[in-house]
Amino acid sequence: MEQKTNQRIAKISGHLYPSNSQIMEDSSEVMMRANCRAKGGAPGFKVAILGAAGGIGQPLAMLMKMNPLVSVLHLYDVVNSPGVTADISHMDTGAVVRGFLGQPQLESALTGMDLVIIPAGVPRKPGMTRDDLFKINAGIVKTLCEGIAKSCPRAIVNLISNPVNSTVPIAAEVFKKAGIYDPKRLLGVTMLDVVRANTFVAEVLGLDPREVDVPVVGGHAGVTILPLLSQVKPPSSFTQQEIEYLTDRIQNGGTEVVEAKAGTGSATLSMAYAAVKFADACLRGLRGDANVVECSFVSSQVTELPFFATKVRLGRSGAEEVFQLGPLNEYERSWQKAFRRGYHSSRNKMKAVSESVLM
Numbered sequence: 001m002e003q004k005t006n007q008r009i010a011k012i013s014g015h016l017y018p019s020n021s022q023i024m025e026d027s028s029e030v031m032m033r034a035n036c037r038a039k040g041g042a043p044g045f046k047v048a049i050l051g052a053a054g055g056i057g058q059p060l061a062m063l064m065k066m067n068p069l070v071s072v073l074h075l076y077d078v079v080n081s082p083g084v085t086a087d088i089s090h091m092d093t094g095a096v097v098r099g100f101l102g103q104p105q106l107e108s109a110l111t112g113m114d115l116v117i118i119p120a121g122v123p124r125k126p127g128m129t130r131d132d133l134f135k136i137n138a139g140i141v142k143t144l145c146e147g148i149a150k151s152c153p154r155a156i157v158n159l160i161s162n163p164v165n166s167t168v169p170i171a172a173e174v175f176k177k178a179g180i181y182d183p184k185r186l187l188g189v190t191m192l193d194v195v196r197a198n199t200f201v202a203e204v205l206g207l208d209p210r211e212v213d214v215p216v217v218g219g220h221a222g223v224t225i226l227p228l229l230s231q232v233k234p235p236s237s238f239t240q241q242e243i244e245y246l247t248d249r250i251q252n253g254g255t256e257v258v259e260a261k262a263g264t265g266s267a268t269l270s271m272a273y274a275a276v277k278f279a280d281a282c283l284r285g286l287r288g289d290a291n292v293v294e295c296s297f298v299s300s301q302v303t304e305l306p307f308f309a310t311k312v313r314l315g316r317s318g319a320e321e322v323f324q325l326g327p328l329n330e331y332e333r334s335w336q337k338a339f340r341r342g343y344h345s346s347r348n349k350m351k352a353v354s355e356s357v358l359m
């Protein structure tokens, strides 16, 4: 009887002590990974967040704990994940939460996951571009992707760490090297650009942002962010002044937040919201829902560039269809030229770093 009570107590508090997780998983009496569901909770997907204790990671973890499609939520970071896990685990929603701390626990954090969301890495400070982050973040993304290749090679990966235009190609190279690369499963998260575009366009049109849909294509840095205002739903027309204001505000939305936060970080709350909106779409796709379409930075044949953000249809195996750009007006075509210049100059700057990281 006493032994049974102790086991039950170990079971309900196990997630608070990540260092015990291996012991717990080795024991058939205590919590097994396969049974890791809240009592009475509906079966759902297993999701890991890597960088879960950060500015984005914490609200992202909270919002994913509220998502009814999630049955198991693994929170991994190199610092502070036990505290975040303890806090979030008290929420009375269906997903079971477990914490993992530091590199030795990366494998346990990833094993069996359906979806891995990566907001790990350093954010921008005023005066920095996203490219300035690459030296540090490329190494972090490489290590985490090696873990994914080993422990959950079939998982869908949502990559948030900046510069997305360069971290996604790094992740692709790591997966290729490991022999598990499936371009459909590697998705760069550009949803925040869409969320911002919907908000700013709704402001100009005097609409509820939930009714507005703005495709944002290209990449996720400055001039590589191309809102297609000619394809806004509901169909709308804008003056040239409105188009220039909106394009500039959407392209520089991230910098607006970095400057307002004055050295304490970049967008975290709106990013967590956008990441959850995108992750939820990926999970609905995995469930087999029809017509799940969102913008994402993926391997692409839409332009001559190897990776490009456009609308994609999300299904059981990730980005199952990559949509063409659709008709562009003259203004949007002129931005495409600026995009190419921005993309190539950033790619050249990143080349040496990429090569040294991937050695």
Ligand SMILES: NC(=O)c1ccc[n+]([C@@H]2O[C@H](COP(=O)([O-])OP(=O)(O)OC[C@H]3O[C@@H](n4cnc5c(N)ncnc54)[C@H](O)[C@@H]3O)[C@@H](O)[C@H]2O)c1
Binding pocket: 050, 051, 052, 053, 054, 055, 056, 057, 076, 077, 078, 079, 119, 120, 121, 122, 123, 124, 133, 137, 140, 143, 144, 159, 160, 161, 162, 163, 164, 189, 190, 191, 192, 193, 220, 265, 266, 267, 268, 271
């Ligand atoms: N895609 C986008 O639209 C978008 C928007 C905003 C921010 N970002 C990017 O997201 C990243 C995170 O931003 P933030 O504000 O949360 O930063 P943050 O510094 O607050 O948090 C980052 C977290 O990553 C963790 N971390 C560092 N190295 C790690 C590793 N090897 N393994 C696991 N975790 C590790 C840190 O401990 C920290 O908790 C940055 O690169 C930022 O530029 C992307």
